[in-house]
Amino acid sequence: MRKGHFVKSISAFVLTLSMVVLPPAMIAQTAVKMPKNKYKVQDDVKLGQKASSQVDQQFPILRDAQATQYVQRVGARLVSAIPPQFREPAFDYEFQIVNASDINAFALPGGPMYVNRGMIEAARNEGEMAGVMAHEISHVALRHATAQQTKLNNPWNQILGIGAILGGAILGGEAGAQAGQIFAAGYFLRYSREYETQADILGAQIMADAGYDPRDLAGMFQTIAGEGGGRAPEWLSSHPDPGNRQQKILAEAQRVEVSPNPIKVTPEFRRVQERLRSMPPAKSMAQIQQEAERGQSTGSGGAMSGGRYSQNVPLPSARYRSYSVGNWLRMNVPQNWREFSGQQDATFAPEGAYGDQGFTHGMMIGVHRGQSGQFNRDTDEFVRGLLQANGYLRQQTGYQNVRFAGRQGLAIQLAGRSPIYGGTELVTIYTTPLRSGETFYLIAVSPQQQAANYDRTFRTIINSVRLNDASL
Numbered sequence: 001m002r003k004g005h006f007v008k009s010i011s012a013f014v015l016t017l018s019m020v021v022l023p024p025a026m027i028a029q030t031a032v033k034m035p036k037n038k039y040k041v042q043d044d045v046k047l048g049q050k051a052s053s054q055v056d057q058q059f060p061i062l063r064d065a066q067a068t069q070y071v072q073r074v075g076a077r078l079v080s081a082i083p084p085q086f087r088e089p090a091f092d093y094e095f096q097i098v099n100a101s102d103i104n105a106f107a108l109p110g111g112p113m114y115v116n117r118g119m120i121e122a123a124r125n126e127g128e129m130a131g132v133m134a135h136e137i138s139h140v141a142l143r144h145a146t147a148q149q150t151k152l153n154n155p156w157n158q159i160l161g162i163g164a165i166l167g168g169a170i171l172g173g174e175a176g177a178q179a180g181q182i183f184a185a186g187y188f189l190r191y192s193r194e195y196e197t198q199a200d201i202l203g204a205q206i207m208a209d210a211g212y213d214p215r216d217l218a219g220m221f222q223t224i225a226g227e228g229g230g231r232a233p234e235w236l237s238s239h240p241d242p243g244n245r246q247q248k249i250l251a252e253a254q255r256v257e258v259s260p261n262p263i264k265v266t267p268e269f270r271r272v273q274e275r276l277r278s279m280p281p282a283k284s285m286a287q288i289q290q291e292a293e294r295g296q297s298t299g300s301g302g303a304m305s306g307g308r309y310s311q312n313v314p315l316p317s318a319r320y321r322s323y324s325v326g327n328w329l330r331m332n333v334p335q336n337w338r339e340f341s342g343q344q345d346a347t348f349a350p351e352g353a354y355g356d357q358g359f360t361h362g363m364m365i366g367v368h369r370g371q372s373g374q375f376n377r378d379t380d381e382f383v384r385g386l387l388q389a390n391g392y393l394r395q396q397t398g399y400q401n402v403r404f405a406g407r408q409g410l411a412i413q414l415a416g417r418s419p420i421y422g423g424t425e426l427v428t429i430y431t432t433p434l435r436s437g438e439t440f441y442l443i444a445v446s447p448q449q450q451a452a453n454y455d456r457t458f459r460t461i462i463n464s465v466r467l468n469d470a471s472l
């Protein structure tokens, strides 16, 4: 049993452009307000540093001085156009190229930013590339990562040190989430539509101030649509009003002062683009992720890799210890189960039952942030992610209504031949909704042969779980 990954499809904008033409000088640019944030500026910096050291290890960073320096120059030009009220001296905007084919870019809190090689290759001019970067810079300047945590109030992240925050990508949860799969699911932040709009508006203002045409940011959506247009209907069905974002950028372009001769195709842009296109083709983020998964287990599994599987796993102790996460989660855990804390979860397993392929006896708990925000659908999404990550498992039952953590929940059973010990593994997943709209889950895992012993243990654990998210 290992942690699941949640595949989200690449999306694209397909829309009709409608431009509202307004006399430029008559309307002031849209006022952007810094969202409420209970975290310190230094929290953004620390989070970004921690995450960027992981990104540097796990993503293929393109080590090409000419291309990287070019992206850094464009970045510096944009950073110097950040409005004074959003300049934060503690932030350090740094730019690197990820050797991936997807048209995407993402930024981490405090400034580290990653631009995919595929985006530079696909951009029709420097303005399109700069547009995506300006959008990402805006997420950083407005401190969206910690602002969103302030709003979500995810207790898991608070307790575990909000290690789970990474900046959203230009396409938010859709294509952006692809990159997130490299880490434990949910590692990448999906920003609210409100924040995406904010980053588009401020991004358009920064672009204009830096000598670009904000319409090129809107144009980049067209370029993306051109690449992934075939899958657009799926995206359209889950996002009402997709044209809104592009229209708002075009409207903002009417409100700001755009240079009569904006930066478009520069000789340097052409040179770097040619240079990148002449390199061996880059892998997609999905390919990179698959390879990373083959090479290592993810989530709390990483910490378990020191373990060795044994034929003689000790039965769960009849004595329990109390396990708690702050004051929002309390439960009983057999005394002889070790704890492994991951980014978004914790696993408990006895000696001999964990290793680099996950765990064979024990349980995992955690919080899943689903795509839909609807409990039933998010539970199903979570279960499908687990089935994908554990190809040997099959669904045994439908969803059953159960009491879990003293409230309404769902339970479902999976089973399959364990690739570790060859016998039948039973997996039961319990979920219940949190006030934040996220899903709390508990996954109970045991060999079928020892089901009788483990049933009693799991019942005791399930009955002991108390969630206190109402107090947050």
Ligand SMILES: [Zn+2]
Binding pocket: 135, 139, 168, 169, 170, 171, 172, 191, 195, 196, 199
């Ligand atoms: Zn964004």
